[in-house]
Amino acid sequence: MKNTIKFMIGLAAVGLVSCEPEFDTPVDEGFYDNGDADFSTYVAVGNSLTAGYADSALYISGQENSYPNIMATQFTFVGGGEFTQPLMSDNLGGLFLNGTEVAGNRLVLSNDENGNPFPTTLEGVGTTEITTSATGPFNNMGVPGAKSFHLVAPGYGDAGGVLSGTANPYYARFATSSSATVISDAVSLNPTFFSLWIGNNDILSYATSGGSGVDQTGNLDPSTYGSNDITDPNVFAAAYSAQVDALTSGGAKGALVNIPNITSIPYFTTVPARSIPLDAATAGALNAQFGQYNTQVLPGLVQFGVITAEEAASRTINFVEGVNFPIIVDTDLTDVSGVLQGPPLNLPPATAMLLGQLRQANSSDLVVLPASSVLGSTPDPSNPQGVVGVSIPLANQFVLTSVEQERVSVAAQSYNATIQALAAANDLAFVDARSALADVAAGGVAIDGGVLTSTYVTGGAFSLDGVHPTARGYAFTTNAIIEAINKKYNATVPTVAPGSFPSVTLENNVN
Amino acid sequence: MKKVLLLTVFALVTAVTYAGGYRISLQGNKAMAMGHTGVAVVNSSELVFFNPAGLVYLENRLNVSVGAHGVFADIAYQNEATGENAMTESLIGTPFYAYVSYQATDWLALALGVYTPYGSGVSYEDDWAGSHLVNNIDLQAIFIQPTVSIKLSEYFSIGGGPIYAIGSVNFNRNLNRTLTDVNGERAEVTLDETGVTKWGWTASAMFNPTDKLRIGATYRSKIILEVEEGEATFDNIPNSDLTPFQDTTFAARLPLPAEMTVGLSYEVTDKLLFAFDFNRAFWNEYESLNIDFANEDIPDSVNARNYENASTYRFGLQYAATETFTLRAGYYFDESPVQAGRFAPETPRNDSDGYSAGLTFNVGSRFEIDASFLYLHFDEVDASYDAYFENGNAVPFEGTYKSSAFIPGLGVTYKL
Structure with a gap:
């Protein structure tokens, strides 16, 4: 009997193994x-897109769905090894420097x-501290906010330079030294395969700031650039070329990803250019107020050769019954505030300043997402007549005009030509993310x-910041x-399967 | 004694039993060794399940058969398009049986059976590729069957009795492929209910045209387990009014289908017996698994199954080798009730071949030890479940499945 039981237990154990x-x-x-590639050590270099940034922050679950992490998971089927990421300390995203x-x-x-949905900042105190939270290098070397030339800039990871703006708070978390560069840290991992997706921020911050920066084309010294400036294409090409050289120095193969059209992202497509509803009486009253400006000031400025007739036409204000274009500040218009204060018009300074670079928006303008909370508001509660877009122009930072769009487009085309040429010259894979996202x-x-789609909130591809993809969008890119x-x-x-990756996160702050 | 015994066997039903359809044909070690034939085999009180009519033909006054099977089953899944793959945890289920029959008079036998003909246990890794369909399921049903067997003549008998079924279910799946809480944890629901009861019945007949040939037929009625106020627990739900999910109760119906068996046994020699059983399981009862949540804000869960009636063909041999040992072997072909496009990973069953063998060791004249083992072979199959929808769009769950099961069993027979 005992032996029989032992026999059966033995059989069962054999069965466990053999029946798998x-x-x-x-x-x-x-x-x-x-194929011809070696995926054993994969290193991803780039900016926020590479880091897995979404919803205006970097947080753990977003990082886990970064495109490099999804790729690394798929690479495990073809010999891919461990893939490390500088994970944040929580799913809030808040980042702290010495508190x-x-x-x-x-x-x-x-x-x-x-039950009406709206995006809001998640409450809570983040726990990620720059000085203690990560020790690099990591296989994911994506640094949110990095521009092309930042990746080769020593000191970009120096925590001491974060507050002054010379260093990046995210890279400062995991730079191997205060003088290290992103690219040198990446190369130190001896990648056998890499991906490089950089350059978006070289135009993006200019665009998201409504063209508040300067197009630095022609200026070859990036140390003089402001954060919202467009990078000179030659500066971009030199930095990008140096990165490709460094990443391929050990014989690694890789993929270069080009820069998508940023003006088709929800940040620019959600708020319509025409957004001010007016009844006939209000429209008439407003037109009466701008009557003298339209019929005397503008023709006068043309007559004195201050502006062209074409510019005068573009500056003419006309409200109608129905939904109207808001009035905006366009810094590419001739600034006439000084002229208006002088003879013969002698306008009071406040009026002259208001009219200085004023025009009504048109259908080629892109109004940015943050403008949704500004348009139609009355910033001075004591003056109900002071309505943004109607009697107060929408500030420059909220509108990307067609002239500004053109600067972005020209730079992007140049960057993309460089990327494609370098992919060909170095025999690397070229990823046309621009057409995929188009x-x-x-x-x-x-x-x-x-x-x-790219529809804000509901389209699935873009996170709540209107700029960065959701996990589903990243999976599609992957x-x-x-x-x-x-x-x-x-x-x-x-x-x-992109559909198996999440899109936006629902959560109400607990008050 | 019986009370103690029952408690013990109840405790044995720890987790899970092999999932296939969710009919578990493991109702006796002697029969299992012969390919689970038995509708026309008179050799023990296993007849309480296989054919109550045959009980009156047993030689002894008191017949007791008690036993259990250890189920070691695995399901492997993979999707060649994405590389997603999964293997269920190797679960050990222990379906059991206990039959007692008593020859009251020459023409009447009374009996009681407790057995577990339905059950399912599958446990995938949480959040696996098919987690929106199932993470894990544990379904159990215990049948208690008081039985009478009446001899109408040496050639013909009838039998049957009521069945009292006690069921329980625990089922967990993710709510869909993508909903998470703020920390990225997948939203899931757990359905749990125990002690669901329902009555059914069984009736059978046996015909012995010669002293070597027996013919039997058994019908067991369908029993639809109805959950009325099961517990539905939702976890990892985002704190948002934009999702309706919160803990509630649920109602659901799970059919345990009727089964018809006909078969024969023939004594080829004094020592060698051949048996054949044909089962027809009336699975078309199982059209859809619908979960009706009490909270009306929560959309009901409708899961098309569209099972179809399925047949099983069983062949068995019994050879009385020596006074001490009786040897058995069998084979069966089991047709799956699952149809194309309805291959759900909670019961990923395709057609299977069962190979069985076993023996009885006679310890003296009253006491026997019965052992059996069954290897269940499934072909690799490319299959899909097409009735899952997201926002009105069908999202088929496709892949390749490969299952197998190894099931040893041990029991005792006591005769007085």
Whole structure:
């Protein structure tokens, strides 16, 4: 009896092992092909997009869905090794330097008591401290906020330079030394494969600030640039070329990702240019107030040769019954505030300043997302007549005009030409993220379980900051990169199902 | 004694039993060794399940059969497009049976059976690729069957009795593929209910046209377990009025389908017996698994199943080798009730082949030890579940499945 039981237990143990089902071709045993590439040590270099930044912050669950982390997971099927990331300390996102907050918490989609959704900053005190939270280098060398030339700038990770603006708070967390560069830290990992996606911020901050910076084309010294400036294409090319040289110095193969059209992101497409509803009486009263400006001031300025007739036409104000374009400040207009204060008009300074670079917006202007909380507001509670967009012009930072869009577009085209040329010259995979994301913006792309579009909040592709993708958007991008890699290196890295990745996070702050 | 015994076997039902359909054909070690044939085999009180009519033909006055099976089953899943793959935890379920029959008079036998003909246990790793369909499920049903067996003649008998079914279910899945709380933890629901009861019945007949040939037929009625106020627990739900999920109760119906068995046994020689059973399980009862949440804000969960009636063909041999040992072997082909496009990972069953063997060791004249083992082979299958929707869009869950099960069993028979 005892022996029989022992026998049965033994049989059972054998059964446990022998009955494990085996596929004819198991996906985790050589099913996929690495082709001509070696994915064993993958290093990703870039900016916020590479870091997994979303919802105006860097936080753990976003980082876990960064495109490099998704790619690294798929690379494990073709010999990919460990992939480390400088994970934040929490899912709030707030970043602190010696106890002082230098970056705020993430946005979440909240709702009011009527169930109307709105994005809001998640409450709570972040726990990520720059000076203690991470020790680099990491396989994910994505640094939110980095421009092309920052990656090769010594001192960009010096915590001492964060408050003065010479260093980056995110890189300061994990730079191997205060003099290290992002690219040198990346190269120190001896990558066998890399991805490089940089350059977006070289135009993005100019665009998101409504063209508040300067187009630095022609200025070859980036140390003189302001944070919202457009980087000179030659500065970009030199920095980018140096990065490719450094990353390929050990024989690594890799993928270069180009820069998407940033003016099609929800940050620029959500708030309509025409947004001021007026009844006939109000429109008439407003037109009466601008009557003298339209019929005497503007023709006068043309007559004196201060502005062209064409500019005068663009500056003419006309409100109608219905939804109107707001009045805006356009810094590319001739500043006539001085002229207006002099003879013969002798306008009071306040009026002259108001009219100095004033025009009504038109359908080619892009109004940025943050303008939604400003348009139609009355900043001075004691003056109900002072309405932004109607009697107070929408500030320059809220509008990306067609002239400004053109500067962004010209620079982006130049950067992308450089990226594509360097990919060809170095025999690297070229990822056309621009056209992939253009498809999302132009009506959407069918994915498993629906259509991915650029519509703010509901489109699925973009997070609540209107600039950075959601995890689903990152997964879609990942597939574009993997497909380019497979094509270039004759590999068969499996793609992912974007629909299985989350979009925006719902959460009400607990008050 | 019986009370103690029952308590013990109840405690044995720890977790899970092998999932397939969710009918578990493990109702006796002697029968299992012969490919789970038995509708026309008269050799023990296992007849309480297989064919109550045959009980009156047992030689002894008191017949007791008690036993259990250890189920070691695995399901492997993979998707070649994405590389996603999963293996269920190797679960050890212990379906059991206990049958007692008593020959009251020459023409009447009374019996009681307790057995577990339905159950399912599958446990994938949390948040695996198919977690929006199932993370884990544990379904159990215990049948208690008082039985009478009436001999109408040497050639013909009838039998049957009521069945009291006691069921329990615990099911966990993620709410969809993407909803998380603010920390990125996947939102999930757990459905739990125990002690669901329902009555059913069984009726059978046995015909012995010659002293070597027996023919049997058994019908067991369907039993629809109805959960009325089960516990529905929602976890990792974001704090938001934009999602309706909060803990509530649920109602659901789970059919335990009717089964018809016909078969025969033939004594080829004094020592060698051949048996054949044909089962027809009326699975078309199982059209959809609908979870009706009491909280009306929470959308009901409708999960199409569309099972179809399925047949099983069983063949068994019994060879009385020596006075001490009786050897058995069997084979069966089990048709899956699951249809194309309805292959859900909670019961990922395709057609299977069962190979069984076993023996009885006679310890003296009254006491026998019965052992069996079953290897269940499934072909690798590419399959999909197409009835999952997100925002009105079908999102099929596709992949390749490969299952197998190894099931040793041990029991005792006592005759007086």
